[in-house]
Amino acid sequence: MTSSRTSRPRLLELRVGGAGDALDRFEAAWNRAAEGRRSTPLSVLSVSDLPLLLRTLSPARWSLLERLKAQGPMSIYELARRLERDYKNVHTDVARLAELGLIERRSDGAVAVPWEVVRAELQL
Numbered sequence: 001m002t003s004s005r006t007s008r009p010r011l012l013e014l015r016v017g018g019a020g021d022a023l024d025r026f027e028a029a030w031n032r033a034a035e036g037r038r039s040t041p042l043s044v045l046s047v048s049d050l051p052l053l054l055r056t057l058s059p060a061r062w063s064l065l066e067r068l069k070a071q072g073p074m075s076i077y078e079l080a081r082r083l084e085r086d087y088k089n090v091h092t093d094v095a096r097l098a099e100l101g102l103i104e105r106r107s108d109g110a111v112a113v114p115w116e117v118v119r120a121e122l123q124l
Contacts, residue, residue, distance in 0.1 A: 010114055010115050010116045010117070011115065011116065011117045011118075011119060012101070012102070012115045012117070012118045012119070013118075013119050013120075013121065014047075014053070014118055014119065014120045014121070015046045015047070015120075015121045016046075016047055016048075016049060016050055016053055016120075016121070017046065017048075017121075056096070056100065060085070060089075060093065061093050061096075061097060063083065064079065064083060064090065064093055064094070064097070065097065065102060065103070065113055067079065067082060067083060068103065068111065068112065068113050069113040069115075072112065073106060073110035073111065073112035074110055074111070075109055075110055075111070076090055076091050076094050076111060079094070079111065094111055098111065102115070102118075
């Protein structure tokens with residue numbers, strides 16, 4: 001049975017900017033709550049600068065995310081095999097991406113990308 005409501009894609013906002021961005025989001029949420037308005041959950045990953053973002057989402061890690069999203073949940077071993085990469089390096093990358101919330105670990109030991117959309121915002 002499918003829902004008659006249109007569900008919104010799971011969205012992760014990736015932002016490059018200072019701590020002020022997070023404080024602004026907190027203040028806006030606080031004001032909405034104080035006014036009795038409903039707040040929409042927002043998933044945001046903020047990094048301080050572009051060089052950190054590029055180190056965090058290296059081409060190898062981005063490829064890992066793309067493969068995992070396209071082919072669905074799988075073990076780290078299977079992911080390493082399909083990427084034709086060393087297991088230890090894939091494990092390290094998965095651990096870092098999971099720590100950031102870009103990958104989720106499932107109870108069956110598989111890893112998956114929970115996001116339908118990752119939207120990036122870069123502020124100068």
